[in-house]
Amino acid sequence: MGYDAFLLLSFGGPEGPEDVLPFLENVTRGRGIPPERLAEVAGHYRRFGGVSPINQQCRDLIAAVRPALADAGVDLPIYWGNRNWHPMLADTVARMRDDGVRHALAFVTSAFGSYSACRQYLDDIAAARRAVGPGAPVISKIRHFHDHPGYVRPHADALRDALAKVTAAADGPVRIAFTAHSIPTAMAATAGPTGRRYEAQLRETASLVAGDLPWDLVWQSRSGSPHTPWLEPDINDHLVALADAGAAGVVVSPIGFVSDHLEVIWDLDTEAAATAAKLGLAYARAATPGTDPRFVTMIVDLVRERLEPGSPRAALGSVPTWDECPLGCCPAPRRP
Numbered sequence: 383m384g385y386d387a388f389l390l391l392s393f394g395g396p397e398g399p400e401d402v403l404p405f406l407e408n409v410t411r412g413r414g415i416p417p418e419r420l421a422e423v424a425g426h427y428r429r430f431g432g433v434s435p436i437n438q439q440c441r442d443l444i445a446a447v448r449p450a451l452a453d454a455g456v457d458l459p460i461y462w463g464n465r466n467w468h469p470m471l472a473d474t475v476a477r478m479r480d481d482g483v484r485h486a487l488a489f490v491t492s493a494f495g496s497y498s499a500c501r502q503y504l505d506d507i508a509a510a511r512r513a514v515g516p517g518a519p520v521i522s523k524i525r526h527f528h529d530h531p532g533y534v535r536p537h538a539d540a541l542r543d544a545l546a547k548v549t550a551a552a553d554g555p556v557r558i559a560f561t562a563h564s565i566p567t568a569m570a571a572t573a574g575p576t577g578r579r580y581e582a583q584l585r586e587t588a589s590l591v592a593g594d595l596p597w598d599l600v601w602q603s604r605s606g607s608p609h610t611p612w613l614e615p616d617i618n619d620h621l622v623a624l625a626d627a628g629a630a631g632v633v634v635s636p637i638g639f640v641s642d643h644l645e646v647i648w649d650l651d652t653e654a655a656a657t658a659a660k661l662g663l664a665y666a667r668a669a670t671p672g673t674d675p676r677f678v679t680m681i682v683d684l685v686r687e688r689l690e691p692g693s694p695r696a697a698l699g700s701v702p703t704w705d706e707c708p709l710g711c712c713p714a715p716r717r718p
């Protein structure tokens with residue numbers, strides 16, 4: 383099977399105050415998110431001038447991937463499209479069609495399964511192709527990479543850097559808290575081909591990143607209606623529990639994310655850091671891979687896996703990954 387383009391597919395984020403509400407409408411359309419929650423989240427974006435860092439992080443990633451692909455002898459044009467904000471995926475797919483692209487490989491900026499982290503991107507690809515109509519390229523999504531050394535090692539080094547800072551500052555025991563985006567428990571139950579795959583992958587990533595160190599996996603950025611159960615505990619509640627149990631410091635490592643986007647700089651660097659300060663806990667947040675050269679090389683290697691069938695599939699763990707998600711894997715949740 384030949385591929386003739388590389389597509390970076392990401393979440394998208396606003397790049398100015400006037401973008402914030404239409405962006406949030408795109409994210410939450412038909413999702414039953416209460417207006418109070420939306421107003422609150424709009425406030426988070428406004429605290430950063432209405433600019434999410436995520437689009438610039440995508441530009442930076444492309445700038446790093448372009449020479450890395452060329453060095454590896456992979457000669458593919460590079461495109462970028464987002465689910466929720468410009469450049470919108472459907473516009474990108476139209477441009478790919480105009481350029482004569484027939485079959486693109488898509489790297490999605492999420493390492494994990496579940497509807498929100500995986501199937502939703504496949505649905506967005508299908509919707510964008512439908513919108514473009516005849517001649518739209520086929521787009522194949524690159525596999526999950528939750529246990530790829532190019533994802534695990536940058537997180538592991540960042541964890542050690544942050545741990546050194548907190549250990550120097552804390553007068554007592556220091557704990558490690560890994561975080562990922564919370565999802566509704568119903569979505570977690572049906573993640574992957576046999577359920578609970580989002581949590582299983584995250585636990586595997588956590589244990590690979592932590593090595594011998596003890597850790598907890600907790601959740602951040604809960605959205606939705608307060609009446610819908612989501613994965614718990616929230617990082618802020620967890621910090622209270624750690625302080626009550628006598629911890630003096632905590633390192634928070636957002637293993638659920640590939641870059642320091644708004645959910646990291648607001649929910650962790652602003653909110654969780656304030657909770658820790660109030661509790662008297664020493665606190666540091668570990669960096670995400672971003673444009674770490676090992677992460678960039680991973681993307682090249684994942685492309686080569688698909689270009690050269692039979693080439694090695696790097697994996698440090700044992701939770702399986704595959705190229706094509708089975709039908710019915712990570713089904714869409716029922717929406718209110």
Ligand SMILES: CC1=C(CCC(=O)O)c2cc3nc(cc4[nH]c(cc5[nH]c(cc1n2)c(C)c5CCC(=O)O)c(CCC(=O)O)c4C)C(CCC(=O)O)=C3C
Nearest residue numbers: 393395409413423434436492498499563605606643644645
């Ligand atoms: C699993 C997961 C990931 C990780 C996988 C991946 O990376 O894709 C992720 C990433 C992200 N989530 C992000 C932003 C938002 N997520 C929201 C809402 C939701 N997220 C959900 C799940 C996830 N989200 C879910 C189940 C909802 C409820 C609505 C629904 O059922 O779909 C909302 C609505 C407002 C609110 O928070 O209530 C916003 C603004 C940004 C961009 C940050 C930036 O701008 O820099 C990023 C990278």
Ligand SMILES: [Fe+2]
Nearest residue numbers: 563603605645
């Ligand atoms: Fe989200």
